[in-house]
Amino acid sequence: MFPKKTSLAIATLGALLLLLDFAKLARPFTLSEVLDFRPHDIPNVEPLAPIPATNRPVTAFKHPIIEPNLMDPHDNLRAFYLALWRTELGAPGAITRVLHYGDSPVTADSITADVRSLLQQHFGDAGHGFVLIAKPWAWYGHRGVEAQGKGWRINAATQVRAKDGFHGLGGVSFEGDTGATSHFELAEDHAQMEIHFLHQPGGGVLAVEAGGQKLGDVETEGPDKQPDYRTFPLAAGAREIDLSVERGPVRLFGVSFERNTPGVIYNSLGLNGGQVQSVVRYFDKPQWTAELQHQHPDLVVINYGTNESIYADYIERSYPGELRQVIERVKTAVPRASVLIMSPMDRGQRDANSRIATVPTLPRLVEIQRQMASEMGCAFFNTFQAMGGEGTMARWYDSQPRLVSADFTHPLPAGARKVGVLLDQALESGYRQFKAREQRPARGAPLSKVTR
Amino acid sequence: MLLTTAAYFIFLAAVFFAYWFAARYRLGTLAVVVFANYFFYARWDLAYLVLIPAASTCDFLIGNALHKETRPPVRRLLVTLSIALNVGLMASVKYLSILPWVLPLALSFYGFQSLTYTIDIYRRDAKPADSYLAYLASASFFPTTVAGPITRISTLLPQWSKREMLTSQEGGRALFLIGLGLVKKFLIADYLAETLVNRVFDLPKLYSGAEVLAGVYGYALQLYYDFSGYTDIAIGSALVLGITLPRNFNRPYAAQNISDFWRRWHISFSNWLRDYLYFSLPGLRSRWKIFAYLNLVITMVIGGLWHGAGWTFVVWGAWHGIGLAAHRAWNALHGNPKLTLTRGARILCGLATFHFVLIGWIFFRASSVGVARDILYQIISGTISFANITPAFVLVLIIAAAAHFVPDRWYAGGLELYCQFPYYAQAAVIAALAVAIRYVAGSGSAPFIYSRF
Numbered sequence: 001m002f003p004k005k006t007s008l009a010i011a012t013l014g015a016l017l018l019l020l021d022f023a024k025l026a027r028p029f030t031l032s033e034v035l036d037f038r039p040h041d042i043p044n045v046e047p048l049a050p051i052p053a054t055n056r057p058v059t060a061f062k063h064p065i066i067e068p069n070l071m072d073p074h075d076n077l078r079a080f081y082l083a084l085w086r087t088e089l090g091a092p093g094a095i096t097r098v099l100h101y102g103d104s105p106v107t108a109d110s111i112t113a114d115v116r117s118l119l120q121q122h123f124g125d126a127g128h129g130f131v132l133i134a135k136p137w138a139w140y141g142h143r144g145v146e147a148q149g150k151g152w153r154i155n156a157a158t159q160v161r162a163k164d165g166f167h168g169l170g171g172v173s174f175e176g177d178t179g180a181t182s183h184f185e186l187a188e189d190h191a192q193m194e195i196h197f198l199h200q201p202g203g204g205v206l207a208v209e210a211g212g213q214k215l216g217d218v219e220t221e222g223p224d225k226q227p228d229y230r231t232f233p234l235a236a237g238a239r240e241i242d243l244s245v246e247r248g249p250v251r252l253f254g255v256s257f258e259r260n261t262p263g264v265i266y267n268s269l270g271l272n273g274g275q276v277q278s279v280v281r282y283f284d285k286p287q288w289t290a291e292l293q294h295q296h297p298d299l300v301v302i303n304y305g306t307n308e309s310i311y312a313d314y315i316e317r318s319y320p321g322e323l324r325q326v327i328e329r330v331k332t333a334v335p336r337a338s339v340l341i342m343s344p345m346d347r348g349q350r351d352a353n354s355r356i357a358t359v360p361t362l363p364r365l366v367e368i369q370r371q372m373a374s375e376m377g378c379a380f381f382n383t384f385q386a387m388g389g390e391g392t393m394a395r396w397y398d399s400q401p402r403l404v405s406a407d408f409t410h411p412l413p414a415g416a417r418k419v420g421v422l423l424d425q426a427l428e429s430g431y432r433q434f435k436a437r438e439q440r441p442a443r444g445a446p447l448s449k450v451t452r
Numbered sequence: 453m454l455l456t457t458a459a460y461f462i463f464l465a466a467v468f469f470a471y472w473f474a475a476r477y478r479l480g481t482l483a484v485v486v487f488a489n490y491f492f493y494a495r496w497d498l499a500y501l502v503l504i505p506a507a508s509t510c511d512f513l514i515g516n517a518l519h520k521e522t523r524p525p526v527r528r529l530l531v532t533l534s535i536a537l538n539v540g541l542m543a544s545v546k547y548l549s550i551l552p553w554v555l556p557l558a559l560s561f562y563g564f565q566s567l568t569y570t571i572d573i574y575r576r577d578a579k580p581a582d583s584y585l586a587y588l589a590s591a592s593f594f595p596t597t598v599a600g601p602i603t604r605i606s607t608l609l610p611q612w613s614k615r616e617m618l619t620s621q622e623g624g625r626a627l628f629l630i631g632l633g634l635v636k637k638f639l640i641a642d643y644l645a646e647t648l649v650n651r652v653f654d655l656p657k658l659y660s661g662a663e664v665l666a667g668v669y670g671y672a673l674q675l676y677y678d679f680s681g682y683t684d685i686a687i688g689s690a691l692v693l694g695i696t697l698p699r700n701f702n703r704p705y706a707a708q709n710i711s712d713f714w715r716r717w718h719i720s721f722s723n724w725l726r727d728y729l730y731f732s733l734p735g736l737r738s739r740w741k742i743f744a745y746l747n748l749v750i751t752m753v754i755g756g757l758w759h760g761a762g763w764t765f766v767v768w769g770a771w772h773g774i775g776l777a778a779h780r781a782w783n784a785l786h787g788n789p790k791l792t793l794t795r796g797a798r799i800l801c802g803l804a805t806f807h808f809v810l811i812g813w814i815f816f817r818a819s820s821v822g823v824a825r826d827i828l829y830q831i832i833s834g835t836i837s838f839a840n841i842t843p844a845f846v847l848v849l850i851i852a853a854a855a856h857f858v859p860d861r862w863y864a865g866g867l868e869l870y871c872q873f874p875y876y877a878q879a880a881v882i883a884a885l886a887v888a889i890r891y892v893a894g895s896g897s898a899p900f901i902y903s904r905f
Contacts, residue, residue: 006623012879406650
């Protein structure tokens, strides 16, 4: 016997839902979905680009791969490619130096760690490069180096800023009184360590130890405020390094680790919440210029945009001007270096139907970056497009394994690796094309061009 | 076919009408249920149409043989065969790739239910099914196969025989449970997950200690509302066919101690572990008391490993096993202090138990032990920022926490009121929920957390 009341309730509910569907108040639905036996409940499996594990030198292909997302109409990457070529040929001291500025993904050394690893596999490992002396954010990291600091007053350009705007190469200043310490553990041996500090009136003394042996002191007293550097050799096996303030105050910006072998140093210089605005407004111009010049970079990557991407008015009114200023500062400071504008990754948000969609203003921001790069004679890498363009966050979020975080902004390790591989492939493909081009007219004499 | 999709509810309505149309004939109702079961499985993957009937037929035959057989070695062999079959099926679907593609639905709950059949017969606690169709209808009963509640087949079988009529009270209760389950899933669990919990567990170092702690509290409530929401829909779905499934939750975060927690959380699973695993482990009747404690830990570690082959689940299982063993040891030394506790002490015990469980949930949810460690570090760091916590998240968190402690009589009152509504009002309430879900929760829900186990 039919349960009358429940049957009527279910039938009425069905009728109401049909009405709601007709009025577009309920979720759209077609009856055929019930009979759909395709296994659509399985998440997409996003194939991960394999990381080529080879130490073979990159050869110049006769028919190089065209990389549509790396735009370099002005041949701006020439300096970088020439440096890579020298490095590849193993010329003594041929180190290719890259400075990669960016926001939170770079802060955690995701993406950059993968690019570093790939370039170093192919061209040689010249060391970890720049590392902050403590974690301004728990999120900060550098793959292959464990850094812990205690007792430092930390001023990051995106947070509690240093009043004088002296934020060093990495955008963060550390000031410590007597007793402040930093401890580093390296995964591999390095030949030397450079300490980035500030000479200042009344500056104190920093003691440096490696592998339990005291290497020396850094005297930071000086007549006026000026960034300075002190290099210490590291013995084989000295992988634990300690810095301690013997007499305060001491102001540090970071340390760099290098090897004495030809290779690539890929510096990861991320700021949580970083924007071009942080550089323009809060980096002291002369001091940052001095830091850039000290590095002699072959390539400077400017990889901001994620944090700006949700402010439509700002993007239209102020963003192009501020991006222009950052590029000008870099070009003025290191005119021989290549400059690459790297667009942000896709960024998602829930739309009115609660689907994950690209932030509406992001494509516009990427377009501004592309135009500005072209105008200013820089190269441009369209990360957004290389990932797959609009809707990538939704696809990467639903993929198995998941590639991005539930904030639809930050990559998970697998996603970061994918973006890192994309950037590396673009750069290396561009390099192969460059080599092929250079070798064509003057065969057998490329070395003269790559010797600096 | 998730239990929250429109496809499922159209399917359920069709099964409801077909079932009651055929209700005069037992064979008819069983045929409808078996067809519905296999249709349901096929919607996940057509491969189940081979796996499930084959496994069920084996268990049915083993059950009959166990009943007739009197020689203990042969009976042991038969029950071992059934255990190997079901554990093998669960493990092969979950951990091994027996097919060139991934099966979306783990068969754990099917396996657990099937094992209750053969083990109960082996122990002479139950008799075999008198009908092959009744067994097929019970073993793969569609409302229970995604994530339970794990129902002993011996309690399902008699229910196919007593079909008379669905009372309006039962029908109202079924619809109420389905509606309640949808609210729990869409408006609480998914909301908490989307707004903070998933982000915090993905990249904990990006968030302050306070945000991570809020995310962990959020997860505790998300998991409860997700799973109990699923269970409500499953129980409601069975009830529209007049089948009663066991209760699976009883305000678990109100537990006074860890043993109490496991009497309130995923009750059908903890009962299964107790009855079919813990009591089967060696040494329980030994004079060495240590076995009783050790077996608790072993049982919970195995329970943890059932959730997934990862260290996080081992830690989670061991954490609860050690907690249960420690509580038992405490009771053995001091007696059960329940009756002597003051109200304040009971609140403190409740809070301590909740936070003990909370630490376990960190490992349960984290993608690796490293991530769990990061979460704990962030909480201990004491960094305070609420930039990523929205007022709406706090509001839902408070409502979710408060609703957890709603007295049973309020719940019963709400249910009674709903059941008294005329049919059109009952329908209107659920339709209104559909609209609310459309606007608050959006177009799609995440799969139930427990469906992957």
